[in-house]
Amino acid sequence: MKNLSVRFVLFLRIFIFFTFWASFLFCQEFVQVKPKKGDGIYSLLRRYQLPANNQYVQKFKEINKINLNSRAELKIGQVYNMPVSRFVFNGKTIRSTLGYNDYQHAKEIEKYNKAVCRAGIKRKLYTEDFDLWVPMLSLPKNYSPKEENDFPIFGKKYKKITLTDNSLKGKVYYLVSGHGGPDPGAIGKRGAYKMYEDEYAYDITLRLAKNLLEHGARVYMIVQDPNDGIREDTILRGDSDEYYYGGAKISAETIPRLDKRAEIVNNLYNQNRSSTNRHTVIILHVDSRSNSKRIDIFYYYENGSRESKELANILYKTVNQKYSKHQPGRGYGGKVLTRDLHMLRKTEPTAVYIELGNIKNPLDQDRFVLENNRQAVANWLCEGLLKAVK
Numbered sequence: 001m002k003n004l005s006v007r008f009v010l011f012l013r014i015f016i017f018f019t020f021w022a023s024f025l026f027c028q029e030f031v032q033v034k035p036k037k038g039d040g041i042y043s044l045l046r047r048y049q050l051p052a053n054n055q056y057v058q059k060f061k062e063i064n065k066i067n068l069n070s071r072a073e074l075k076i077g078q079v080y081n082m083p084v085s086r087f088v089f090n091g092k093t094i095r096s097t098l099g100y101n102d103y104q105h106a107k108e109i110e111k112y113n114k115a116v117c118r119a120g121i122k123r124k125l126y127t128e129d130f131d132l133w134v135p136m137l138s139l140p141k142n143y144s145p146k147e148e149n150d151f152p153i154f155g156k157k158y159k160k161i162t163l164t165d166n167s168l169k170g171k172v173y174y175l176v177s178g179h180g181g182p183d184p185g186a187i188g189k190r191g192a193y194k195m196y197e198d199e200y201a202y203d204i205t206l207r208l209a210k211n212l213l214e215h216g217a218r219v220y221m222i223v224q225d226p227n228d229g230i231r232e233d234t235i236l237r238g239d240s241d242e243y244y245y246g247g248a249k250i251s252a253e254t255i256p257r258l259d260k261r262a263e264i265v266n267n268l269y270n271q272n273r274s275s276t277n278r279h280t281v282i283i284l285h286v287d288s289r290s291n292s293k294r295i296d297i298f299y300y301y302e303n304g305s306r307e308s309k310e311l312a313n314i315l316y317k318t319v320n321q322k323y324s325k326h327q328p329g330r331g332y333g334g335k336v337l338t339r340d341l342h343m344l345r346k347t348e349p350t351a352v353y354i355e356l357g358n359i360k361n362p363l364d365q366d367r368f369v370l371e372n373n374r375q376a377v378a379n380w381l382c383e384g385l386l387k388a389v390k
Contacts (some may be wrong), residue, residue, distance in 0.1 A: 017378045029086045029271070030086065031082040031085075031133055032080065032274075033048070033082055034080070035075075036080070037276075039074055040073075042057070043048065044074070044082070045057070045083075047121065047123070048082050048084065048121055049112060049115040049116050049119055050082075050083065050084070050135060054085055056137065059083040059136055060081075060083050063081045064080050067274075078274075079270075079274045083135065083136040084133050084135050084136065086134075087134055088130055088131070089126045089130045089352065091130070093106070097132060098134070100238070108138055109132070109133075109134055110114060113132065124334050130246055130247030131333060147152055151213070152229075153229065154229070155229020155230050157230070158229065161210065161213050163215075164214045165216065167216065167386060168212060168389065169216035170218075170275075170386075171217045171218070171278045171389060172217070172268075172272050172276065172280070172349075173212055173218070173220070174208075174250070174282070174283060175208060175219060175221055175222065175282050176205075176282070176283045177202040177204075177221075178198060178199065178201045178284060179197055179198035180225075180242035181240055181241075181243065181249065181250025181251075182239055182240055182251075183198070183252060184198050184199075184240075185197030185286065186359045189360075190234075190362075194238065195359055195365065195369070196236070197285065198223075198238075199236035200286055201286050202223065202225060202228065203228075203374055204356065204377055205221065205223075205324070206229070206230050206374055207230060207374060207379075208282070208284075208381055209221055210230070212382060215382070223242055223244065223245075224243060225239070225241060225242045227241070231371075232260040232371045234370065234371070240361065245264050245268075246264065248264075250353045257348070258342040258343060258346070259342075261343060262342070262347050263345035265281055265347045266346075266347060266348045267286070278389065279348075280311070281343070282352060282354065282381070283343050283351065283353040284351070284354050284373075285316065285354065285355050286355070286359045286368065287355040287357065287359065288358065288360055293360075294333075294364055295333065295334075295355070295357060295361070296323075296334035297316075297354060297356055297357065298334055298336075298337065299312040299315055299335070299337070299353075300312070300341055300355070301352055301353075302338070303339075303340065303344075305350065308344070310388075312336045312352045313336050314380060314384050315352060315385075315388075316336045318383050318384035318387060319383075320332045320334065322380045356368070
């Protein structure tokens with residue numbers, strides 16, 4: 001097998017956008033494992049269908065050096081990176097996913113993925129779960145990574161990310177926009193047009209994701225749309241082609257839909273928890289009340305969670321201050337409350353659930369239909385998250 005530098009990137013031509021990582025270094029997401037009693041490096045490599053040779057042993061040590069002692073012993077309960085990188089399969093071919101045209105290497109990678117499935121290491125083939133495993137030493141030397149500051153999920157106009165600073169470096173955010181797929185959520189009317197909750201929540205979530213990336217955060221979009229991107233329109237066209245991180249379809253049934261979101265967040269959290277201790281879930285929804293009921297942004301925290309309550313209060317105070325500055329005398333009616341919400345209860349990282357306004361109220365609708373207002377909400381939430389880490 002030919003060598004490949006460890007610093008190749010996850011971010012490829014994205015049909016299904018998977019993982020954000022705002023740094024101008026190349027990085028990657030590894031397959032991870034907790035060793036069993038009696039495991040060593042050689043036995044782990046063999047179990048994961050990798051050659052137990054010196055090249056792979058050294059690569060394993062290189063990517064796990066902070067978790068190995070001088071004798072390179074494995075610890076039970078510790079999570080280790082395998083020398084296997086994870087790519088999001090684009091639904092077409094391995095070659096187009098990885099961005100090179102070497103047929104033989106693509107067949108080797110296909111063969112490897114089938115082998116780990118046969119061995120029971122992986123439950124589904126990459127064509128089903130869109131999770132393509134690539135042994136780190138199997139790519140050709142001339143593999144050319146994609147520029148990492150290019151994020152097509154934001155759309156053609158906004159896909160370039162410029163790093164402002166590294167104030168959020170090492171911080172991980174799991175952003176969940178409400179509803180999507182077969183469920184548009186709350187529906188309001190603006191003249192002759194319908195306004196769909198999932199479209200406006202998604203647009204603001206994208207804008208927040210972009211802001212966080214510009215400060216060096218790692219960001220996961222749990223609900224994704226392959227073609228919307230950040231939009232400037234007042235009325236955002238509704239569709240049902242959203243899917244989950246990893247390519248799974250969104251269920252039309254409420255409980256399975258919420259369970260899947262929590263499952264994805266928790267799986268990602270468990271993959272990332274060894275690399276940082278700062279994980280945050282932000283859930284964005286748009287409320288639906290009577291047309292006459294105007295509401296400001298509400299923040300719900302998990303009952304009994306001090307961290308969740310503190311974060312909700314920081315976000316509340318930040319937005320309150322912004323309204324006082326930009327609309328003095330208006331008053332701010334947002335509140336911080338606790339509520340037994342599925343996503344707060346089921347997700348493991350610190351989480352805050354945010355209702356952005358009443359989609360049926362004409363004044364609240366201005367918060368959504370005006371692009372500058374959508375951007376302002378994203379900016380203010382980002383500012384609150386920046387304050388939370390200081």
